Amino acid sequence: MNRFLAPIAIVAAVVVAGPAAAQPMAAKTYVAKAGASDLYERQSSQLVLATTQNAGLRDFANQMIADHTKSTADVKAAAKQAGIMVPPPKLEPMQARNIAALRAAKGEARDRLYVQQQKTAHQMALQLHQSYSANGTSAPLKAVATSIVPVVQGHLQHVEGM
Numbered sequence: 001m002n003r004f005l006a007p008i009a010i011v012a013a014v015v016v017a018g019p020a021a022a023q024p025m026a027a028k029t030y031v032a033k034a035g036a037s038d039l040y041e042r043q044s045s046q047l048v049l050a051t052t053q054n055a056g057l058r059d060f061a062n063q064m065i066a067d068h069t070k071s072t073a074d075v076k077a078a079a080k081q082a083g084i085m086v087p088p089p090k091l092e093p094m095q096a097r098n099i100a101a102l103r104a105a106k107g108e109a110r111d112r113l114y115v116q117q118q119k120t121a122h123q124m125a126l127q128l129h130q131s132y133s134a135n136g137t138s139a140p141l142k143a144v145a146t147s148i149v150p151v152v153q154g155h156l157q158h159v160e161g162m
Contacts, residue, residue: 025131027084027138030145034075035089037125040098041068043091044121047102048114057111060158064118067155071148078140095121115162122156 045061045068052058072089079086091099098117105113129152133145 024135024137027079027082027136027141030128030132030136030138030141031075031079031084031086032089033092033128034125034145034148035072035086036092036095037121037128038068038072038075039089040091040095040121041065041125043099044102044114044117047099048110051107052111052114054111056162057114060118060162061114063158064155067151071144071151074144074147075141078138078144081140082138084138084141115159118159119156122152122159126152126156 041064045064049058049061049065052061076086098121102110102113102117126149129145129148133142133149136142136145
């Protein structure tokens with residue numbers, strides 16, 4: 001049960017810290033965090049697609065792969081426009097642990113874990129993009145963050161209904 005509560009506690013801390021955390025984020029930091037988030041979404045969705053029997057979950061996972069592939073391309077293009085070098089994305093430690101937990105889970109337990117992880121991941125992604133959209137330091141990246149916000153909001157609404 002603790003592996004489910006830890007991500008929720010992190011999200012709660014981010015939400016509570018909201019206005020205090022409204023300091024500008026460096027463009028390189030935003031690019032790295034957005035890339036890690038998209039990489040996690042694609043990898044976790046590919047894992048679930050390999051085993052799930054749930055058609056709705058399959059549709060959602062396919063949508064995650066498509067949308068997060070697009071957002072990665074959009075962030076890369078905006079970073080290039082801003083003159084920022086984009087290194088290959090790398091999972092953050094919590095994301096790597098979540099992928100490992102998904103690999104270890106089987107059947108419907110994997111499906112449930114994926115949905116729970118998606119809720120937390122999308123809450124965190126929404127906060128990231130909203131924050132950079134409002135307080136970012138690079139105009140091209142602020143514009144792309146603004147365009148990503150409604151997509152992530154849609155994903156979050158979808159997964160919360162699962």
